[in-house]
Amino acid sequence: MSEFMWYDLMTTDMDAAAAFYHAVTGVTALPAEGGMAYRVLTVEKIGMGGMMPLSPEMQAAGMRPCWMGYVGVADVDAEAARLQQEGGTLHRPPETVPGIVRFAVVSDPQDAGFMLLKGLSQEPFQRPPKTALGTVTWHELHAADGDNALAFYTKMFGWHQVMEHDMGPMGVYRLFAAAGDPEPVGGIMTKLASVPMPFWLFYTLVEAIDAACDRVKAHGGQVANGPHEVPGGNWVAQCVDPQGALFALVAPKR
Secondary structure, eight states: OOSEEEEEEEESOHHHHHHHHHHHHOOEEEEOGGGOSOEEEEETTEEEEEEEEOOHHHHHTTOOSEEEEEEEOSOHHHHHHHHHHTTOEEEEEEEEETTTEEEEEEEOTTOOEEEEEEEOOSSOOOOOOTTSTTSEEEEEEEESSHHHHHHHHHHHHOOEEEEEEEOGGGOEEEEEEOTTOOSOOEEEEEOOTTSOSOEEEEEEEOSOHHHHHHHHHHTTOEEEEEEEEOTTSOEEEEEEOTTSOEEEEEESOO
């Protein structure tokens, strides 16, 4: 099933970022095997993502700290080729980390970046429970055009709209689910005019939103928007970590 499976933080200070996210969301960063400059982010001792350093070359090219999501696919090469046929961009051709993963760095036709992923391990892929604190439970696309963005992801991955909310001047918020699944896992909206470019935003589950926002501020981050209640009764906030990466929090209570 093509859905978001893994989340990487590109950062300028891995030690500081590891300490910040552990304090705010409870995730634990562990060194990767093989001495790679990569740390695995774990929830309940199960990997859910990772972090890697932004090299000086990446920074010189204009890349800034950010979170990137990986969509799991059956064939990275075939999907990368199909994505280009559908108007997307291939930024880094498919490559293999032996015995671990094959991946490619891409963006959709409106330039929102993400990655394609296929695990190569013989072990079954494990994910933390969706109810575990520290997991990413919601995926939100701020698109240049919400209608066209939904059409692209539907054609690429079979994602489908399950409902929508009229947000007034902010437009329509479309809740989507993965192919064959009735439960929504994210939303797609047309971005605000003040937002410079389309992007994916990932929401991490915390116990209570106010306390989590206090931890963000106490450990050097910023709360950029919220907290506010969303349809369904959850509370959300959009935040910036000390290195400048945008992330979001969701909680069942204030």
